[in-house]
Amino acid sequence: MKIICVGRNYADHAKELNNDVPKEPVFFMKPKNALMLPGKPMYYPEFTNDLHYECELVVRICKNGKYVGEKFAHKYYDAYTIGIDFTARDLQREQQQKGLPWEIAKAFDQSALTGEWLPIDESVNIQDISFSLLKNGETVQSGNSSNMIFSVNKIIAYVSKFITMNIGDLIFTGTPAGVGPVLPDDELVGLIGDRKIFDVLIK
Secondary structure, rough: OOOOEEEEOOOOHHHOOOOOOOOEEEEEOOOOEOOOOOOOOEEEOOOOOOOOEEEEEEEEEEEEEOOOHHHHHHEEEEEEEEEEOOOEEEHHHHHHHHOOOHHHHHHOOOEEOOOOEEEOOOOOOOOOOEEEEOOOOOEEEEEEHHHHOOOOOOOOOOHHHHHEEEOEEEEEOOOOOOOEEEOOOOOEEEEEEEEOOOOOOOO
């Protein structure tokens, strides 16, 4: 199982971090040990002083595939949720300034949270999913997958040109604007519509 994360997939988020809006999907990887266990707290890493949340729609791959055509990509995922791509923003800035890769800021243990998985059937339009993130009861992020620059199917078609999709892989599809810092004792609650999908405490 691997975790594939798409960056800069909402124009408003790219702008808030002073990044260019990409012409093709931008992606990076997290290892499987980045995945948080359900129901466990997030422990603030000792190597950062600026841990940020990035709430995203996540899809689960259900079929192996390479060079997946965009029109067939919908057959390759069977469930969705929302999650958080935790980011050590201070480390990321340092690495970017040096022109170095920034896995240490994105791929560390517990850096990928996922919530309750929901099945995809004919009633689900994956490109019209409203989701939001609450920090200590206040909404800090809200988005809809209709505002993605690159659709889920486009992402799968593009990524699978370079990396084989395998059953159980997860794709974090990018975050809308509103990312920000968390501190110990903060509570993060993720919603799809009005449905609570995850609830995690920072320790």
